[in-house]
Amino acid sequence: SQQGEEDPQALSIQEGENATMNCSYKTSINNLQWYRQNSGRGLVHLILIRSNEREKHSGRLRVTLDTSKKSSSLLITASRAADTASYFCATDAGGYNKLIFGAGTRLAVHP
């Protein structure tokens, strides 16, 4: 079963703009992760934020986590055409030995 819901489902922006994607989840978590998937390929890990962290940065990526609202956001600043991909959040579903993915956001960055 899906743990997370993401919005928007699809996002289309111009190069240089910022892209924000949101993820909500249902059960308590130990950490939340964001992954990127290029069309027809496997997933690449972007960033992990633990339940006791509120914000984390990695290059042009900024992730926030609000455990009281059971939500997270991924911000990509100064987007590039190469950022075009699907982005998924994933949680450890309350400590169980598995990672459950959200529905994903398809991001299209136009030159």
Added chain:
Amino acid sequence: GAVVSQHPSWVICKSGTSVKIECRSLDFQATTMFWYRQFPKQSLMLMATSNEGSKATYEQGVEKDKFLINHASLTLSTLTVTSAHPEDSSFYICSGRGRALNEKLFFGSGTQLSVL
């Protein structure tokens, strides 16, 4: 970073045949391997979790006799789709995790299965 090699990248087979997909962790020991299925423009659906040397744990609704998972070593896990049918056509992705729990997963590049 760690690499998971998944083969084949794509396979076309006739209905009723069996297909084996391999995932190898090249530079780490994957104590846990996860197998996912993905339909076009949809998210990853967890099929099963396998720990090295143990039987796989299947998610609800996944037929264990149809999707055979073997994780005999710390570097190799296989998924065999037995008696494949057109409805089994999908993108299958494996991912491996090392000894520490709650760590990030390393994904294979996926296998596109088309059953005619």
